[in-house]
Amino acid sequence: GGTVRGGAVHCLWACRITMPRLLRSSAALLLLLSASATTPPSDDLCTPVTDLQQRMPTWVGSVPYSHIVNKSWSYPTDCSGFVSWALQLGRDAKAYEYASDALSTRIATDDLRYGDVITHVFDKTPLNRCSKMDLDDDGAADSAQGLPGEGVGIVGDLVRDLGHVSGHVFFFDRWDDEATKSSFWAYESTETQDQTEACLAQKGLLTRSACLNHNVLKSRDTPDKWRRENCSDPKYGSVSGGPRRLLPAILCPQ
Structure with a gap:
């Protein structure tokens, strides 16, 4: 007791x-x-353009292309990894995601400005989930025809089972000549696009040490061609290539 x-x-x-x-x-x-x-939380805030201007040139001529997460940068150093790192997105959003309305909106080629992205979407599977048709600047198709692979049933199940469409993405920097807008400079991580002979000679599946990030001059023919690409993605629905403007929640309005 x-x-x-x-x-x-x-x-x-x-x-x-x-x-x-x-x-x-x-x-x-x-x-x-x-x-x-x-x-x-800070990761919900948009990235200021001034921050993007500081980060975007950092990889040029020094960081090689790789699908593997880099310990120094905490992102893969492939095309989408570079864009996601420069934006400090908090995750590695893939090229097809940047081609979706979840992250960006379609714009006209003439309206491209610093910080916009240019996307390329395509399908490596036998389902032919992509088509090429003229779209209005707001993304509406001139034709009422649906995209290949859309729908329900067996075809719809196959689309979902085979995963996302493939793609490429890079940053628009500036027009080489504002008067003509016939060519522009871009920041890009790539293993093929406008690369050196040393890069193109490499065949590594995950990393290509000679394929360095670059600030390169490109023809406007590229975004004009890619803007006709439209694919059906199992998660994001319709995704489209060409010039796109990141949402204000991602890149602060200029």
Whole structure:
């Protein structure tokens, strides 16, 4: 009995001493929870264009193309990894995602400005989930015909089972001549596009050490051609190639 009573007395003494501390701790916790509920986390904020301008040239001439996550950059150093790292997106969004309305919107080639992306989408599977048709600038098809591979049933199941469509993405930098807009500079990680002979000679499946990130001059024929590409993706629905503007939640409005 004495042990229980002594324990009870000890508990009352301890509780009397620590209660103010508990109250102060509870108040602090409530303030912390209140602040976290009203202040959005930093990774939900859009990337300022000035930050993008600082990061975008960093890889040029030094970072090789690779599908493997790089320990220094925490992203793969392939095309989408470069774009995602420069934007500090928090994850490696793939090229077909940048070609979707979930991350960007279609724009006219003449409207391209710094920080816009240009996407290329295609299907390596036998389902032919891509087609080429003229689209309005808002993404509406001139033809009412659906994209190959869309729908339900066996075809729809195959589309989902075979995964996402393939693609490529890079940043628009600036027009070489604002008057003609016939060519432009781009920031890009690639193993094929406008690359050196040393790069093209390599055949590595995951990494190509000679295929360095570059700031390269391209013809406007490329986005004009790719803007006719339209594919059906199992997650994002319709995805399209060509010039696209990142959503304001990703890249802060200029």
